[in-house]
Amino acid sequence: MKPKMQEDIQRTRSSPEEYELLVLGSGTAGKLISWTLAKHGMKTASIERKYVGGSCQNIACLPSKNVIHSAKVASYFRRSEEFGITKGDWKIDMQGVRARKRKMVKDLVDIQIDHYKESGAELLMGSGRFVGPKTIEVTSADGVIRLLHGKQVVINIGTHATIDPTPGLREVNPLTHIEALELDRIPEHLIILGGGFVGVEFAQAMRRFGCRVTIVDRNARLIHREDEDISAALHELFRDEGIDVLTGTRITRVEGKSGESVKLSANRNGSELVLEGSDILVAAGRTPNTDGIGLDLAGVETTSHGYIKVNERLETTAPDVWAVGECAGSPHFTHISENDFHIVHENILGGHRVTTGRQVPFCVFTDPEFARVGLSETEANEGGVAYRLAKIPLSAVQRARTLSETRGFMKALIDTQSDRILGFSVFGVEAGEIMASVQVAMIAGLPYTALRDAIFTHPTLLEGLIALFNNVTPASVPASKA
Numbered sequence: 001m002k003p004k005m006q007e008d009i010q011r012t013r014s015s016p017e018e019y020e021l022l023v024l025g026s027g028t029a030g031k032l033i034s035w036t037l038a039k040h041g042m043k044t045a046s047i048e049r050k051y052v053g054g055s056c057q058n059i060a061c062l063p064s065k066n067v068i069h070s071a072k073v074a075s076y077f078r079r080s081e082e083f084g085i086t087k088g089d090w091k092i093d094m095q096g097v098r099a100r101k102r103k104m105v106k107d108l109v110d111i112q113i114d115h116y117k118e119s120g121a122e123l124l125m126g127s128g129r130f131v132g133p134k135t136i137e138v139t140s141a142d143g144v145i146r147l148l149h150g151k152q153v154v155i156n157i158g159t160h161a162t163i164d165p166t167p168g169l170r171e172v173n174p175l176t177h178i179e180a181l182e183l184d185r186i187p188e189h190l191i192i193l194g195g196g197f198v199g200v201e202f203a204q205a206m207r208r209f210g211c212r213v214t215i216v217d218r219n220a221r222l223i224h225r226e227d228e229d230i231s232a233a234l235h236e237l238f239r240d241e242g243i244d245v246l247t248g249t250r251i252t253r254v255e256g257k258s259g260e261s262v263k264l265s266a267n268r269n270g271s272e273l274v275l276e277g278s279d280i281l282v283a284a285g286r287t288p289n290t291d292g293i294g295l296d297l298a299g300v301e302t303t304s305h306g307y308i309k310v311n312e313r314l315e316t317t318a319p320d321v322w323a324v325g326e327c328a329g330s331p332h333f334t335h336i337s338e339n340d341f342h343i344v345h346e347n348i349l350g351g352h353r354v355t356t357g358r359q360v361p362f363c364v365f366t367d368p369e370f371a372r373v374g375l376s377e378t379e380a381n382e383g384g385v386a387y388r389l390a391k392i393p394l395s396a397v398q399r400a401r402t403l404s405e406t407r408g409f410m411k412a413l414i415d416t417q418s419d420r421i422l423g424f425s426v427f428g429v430e431a432g433e434i435m436a437s438v439q440v441a442m443i444a445g446l447p448y449t450a451l452r453d454a455i456f457t458h459p460t461l462l463e464g465l466i467a468l469f470n471n472v473t474p475a476s477v478p479a480s481k482a
């Protein structure tokens with residue numbers, strides 16, 4: 001290191017720049033806190049090492065949904081005769097797919113930068129690490145170092161794709177979602193390690209672009225935390241689309257080079273097998289970005305899995321230091337990170353808002369989608385919660401027939417003592433939007449009968465809710481599931 005630079009470090013170490021609010025990481029919660037409290041008059045610095053505005057816009061939700069939509073268009077082309085449209089030659093141009101995604105990301109990042117400018121929050125591009133209580137050293141890409149101290153500090157540093165210590169896995173240079181979203185070619189045979197949310201969304205999109213796809217998961221079924229009927233429907237969908245699924249499979253060794261050829265040795269239900277492909281994508285869970293950033297020097301404790309320990313107010317173990325989003329172990333969704341923002345924002349200003357008991361709705365963007373709010377059957381059974389179950393196939397919804405999208409079902413769990421909706425799941429076209437309507441009823445505390453007796457426009461997918469809730473056994477009749 002040059003003597004001048006060393007001198008600068010010494011100088012800045014002895015006198016950090018003072019801020020009222022320091023935000024490490026510009027994810028969903030972090031950027032919203034920065035913009036809002038800067039507008040409120042607090043002197044704010046937001047530190048971001050690479051992705052202005054966080055993962056969602058740059059490398060996760062939005063770019064993946066953009067690419068998934070291109071894949072949906074490809075599937076419409078493939079099915080065009082079914083809709084009475086004869087097509088000539090067509091082909092998929094992955095460079096075009098990527099260009100559309102890149103443009104969207106660039107536009108979104110520009111909007112984030114404008115928000116920083118308008119709010120008065122200072123955006124510092126650099127990697128941050130704690131060097132003492134509420135004190136962060138920021139190193140920019142060109143080596144410039146600044147030392148900052150905040151009266152309040154918010155940590156929003158997210159997670160990264162887990163690459164477990166399976167022999168050879170890291171050495172084959174596997175794709176993660178980040179590189180997969182940048183592909184300008186169609187892999188010949190993509191092996192996806194992990195059949196969770198990331199794995200299933202990518203599997204279908206890549207298959208629809210024309211790639212051979214094999215999903216390998218150590219569990220007995222895809223998205224194994226969800227109800228068995230949901231997993232079964234997904235397995236059927238993937239079988240119909242020609243995606244190979246190897247469940248109950250543990251990889252023991254990986255050889256080769258992703259992008260050229262890879263060879264996986266595995267154990268499936270006690271038998272050895274070898275799997276060969278051209279590329280491997282790791283979609284096997286997340287690891288918090290908490291390693292090596294001096295959290296111990298700041299008095300911020302972590303859990304055994306590396307997540308920052310927080311209470312229900314999202315306070316860490318260090319006074320005036322908060323943690324939000326995935327790094328704090330909050331459910332891994334953008335809308336939850338946004339809710340963490342509301343909680344910390346209010347608490348910093350002296351309020352008392354908590355994470356306890358909040359709804360965690362979500363939607364998996366396969367085609368058709370799978371969405372859920374409230375309890376699944378699995379959760380209700382595990383928690384000993386008695387419920388009445390209503391379930392109908394999507395084919396019972398006339399709108400789905402007009403779209404030729406009759407695959408799937410919806411189901412609701414109703415309390416046995418009251419008419420309260422405990423949970424709602426839907427695997428079907430526009431599942432995310434249908435689920436949100438039931439969620440609104442749940443927020444309002446409406447009984448299921450309010451939806452059963454509603455007048456919904458014909459022909460819409462929401463009409464299905466009338467049919468669904470007409471299937472609920474009245475509370476007076478002994479419920480089979482109670």
Ligand SMILES: Cc1cc2nc3c(=O)[nH]c(=O)nc-3n(C[C@H](O)[C@H](O)[C@H](O)COP(=O)(O)OP(=O)(O)OC[C@H]3O[C@@H](n4cnc5c(N)ncnc54)[C@H](O)[C@@H]3O)c2cc1C
Pocket residue numbers: 024025026027028029030047048049050051052053054055056059060061062064065126127128129156157158159177198289293324325326327331332333334335336337365
């Ligand atoms: C492929 C994929 C698809 C997804 N799709 C969806 C979806 O459809 N819907 C949904 O709700 N959720 C989805 N998610 C999850 C969602 O992306 C996250 O939950 C969401 O972005 C919230 O993240 P966050 O606020 O915790 O942190 P992030 O948005 O990850 O922000 C953390 C930021 O901190 C920065 N950072 C980290 N360490 C440092 C450091 N030391 N110094 C400076 N900066 C640092 C990082 O660069 C990053 O920008 C998806 C995730 C993946 C991987």
Ligand SMILES: NC(=O)c1ccc[n+]([C@@H]2O[C@H](COP(=O)([O-])OP(=O)(O)OC[C@H]3O[C@@H](n4cnc5c(N)ncnc54)[C@H](O)[C@@H]3O)[C@@H](O)[C@H]2O)c1
Pocket residue numbers: 164166193194195196197198199201216217218219223224249250251283284285286331332333362363364365
């Ligand atoms: N639409 C959405 O909202 C959306 C989309 C993508 C991701 N996400 C969020 O990101 C999170 C992370 O997603 P993810 O898919 O990486 O994790 P995940 O936890 O959902 O799934 C990972 C899967 O990989 C399997 N696995 C792990 N290690 C393995 C190994 N060595 N061999 C075989 N299988 C292995 C696990 O058993 C699990 O089934 C999700 O939980 C979700 O909260 C949300």
